[in-house]
Amino acid sequence: MKIIELARNFDALQIDVRDYTFEEGLIHGLIGPNGCGKTTLGKLIMGTLAAQSRKIDFNGLDERDLTMVSQNPYMLHDSVYQNLVFPLKIRGIVPDQEEVERLLRLCGLQDKKKENARSLSMGQKQKLSIARAFIFKPKLIIMDENLSNLDPDSVELFEAEILRMQKETPATWIIISHQIAHIRRLCDKIHFMAKGRIQVSGSLEKVFGEQEVPELRRYIARETLRF
Numbered sequence: 001m002k003i004i005e006l007a008r009n010f011d012a013l014q015i016d017v018r019d020y021t022f023e024e025g026l027i028h029g030l031i032g033p034n035g036c037g038k039t040t041l042g043k044l045i046m047g048t049l050a051a052q053s054r055k056i057d058f059n060g061l062d063e064r065d066l067t068m069v070s071q072n073p074y075m076l077h078d079s080v081y082q083n084l085v086f087p088l089k090i091r092g093i094v095p096d097q098e099e100v101e102r103l104l105r106l107c108g109l110q111d112k113k114k115e116n117a118r119s120l121s122m123g124q125k126q127k128l129s130i131a132r133a134f135i136f137k138p139k140l141i142i143m144d145e146n147l148s149n150l151d152p153d154s155v156e157l158f159e160a161e162i163l164r165m166q167k168e169t170p171a172t173w174i175i176i177s178h179q180i181a182h183i184r185r186l187c188d189k190i191h192f193m194a195k196g197r198i199q200v201s202g203s204l205e206k207v208f209g210e211q212e213v214p215e216l217r218r219y220i221a222r223e224t225l226r227f
């Protein structure tokens with residue numbers, strides 16, 4: 001996916017990304033301080049938030065191939081099962097029941113198929129919203145800090161699932177996360193964002209070794225202190 005230009009101005013923040021490629025078939029990690037524009041950039045890429053200018057070359061993908069898993073998952077007023085299969089329904093695809101069961105187990109929701117999705121705990125909703133994105137095998141998937149709030153067992157399961165999916169049918173992933181540990185385990189390439197722009201990108205080693213960008217030095221000093 002190549003962003004030719006993508007811009008949106010708010011009073012406090014100007015998002016501006018141009019001539020920027022997220023190579024296809026890689027798991028990208030997008031990091032940066034709170035409020036630097038990661039979520040907004042994701043929404044602008046998806047087209048769910050209007051941009052002042054938006055030229056993106058998706059290399060043949062259309063909007064049905066894209067998805068973003070939001071930080072605050074939206075659950076339909078319906079059962080766990082109906083929420084999970086919703087993306088298939090709107091694409092006219094008949095759910096493969098074995099795959100549905102497998103994803104329900106991944107979420108620990110195999111016994112809650114008929115429950116109203118809105119009655120689930122926050123963590124369960126998070127997991128269901130991730131599985132709901134995975135079920136239609138998107139070609140471009142943005143995950144907005146969805147792993148950070150899961151319990152350690154679930155984190156491990158979902159990370160393994162991401163790597164399994166990537167092996168089976170490679171997609172382009174943009175994983176927004178503050179947890180360097182996730183990024184290290186999952187991502188092929190890191191992008192550091194500050195003040196609405198992507199400032200540095202490359203391997204984890206390269207980005208973490210970058211000395212020239214003060215925001216990045218500050219970010220790394222703080223984030224690595226947490227371990």
Ligand SMILES: Nc1ncnc2c1ncn2[C@@H]1O[C@H](COP(=O)(O)OP(=O)(O)O)[C@@H](O)[C@H]1O
Nearest residue numbers: 010011012013033034035036037038039040041
């Ligand atoms: N609808 C909006 N109206 C005004 N400002 C906005 C809007 N959406 C985002 N912003 C600006 O973007 C900033 C947050 O960006 P966000 O993408 O949520 O950051 P991050 O995900 O990196 O923490 C806000 O602090 C605000 O300045």
Ligand SMILES: [Mg+2]
Nearest residue numbers: 038039040144
């Ligand atoms: Mg955010």
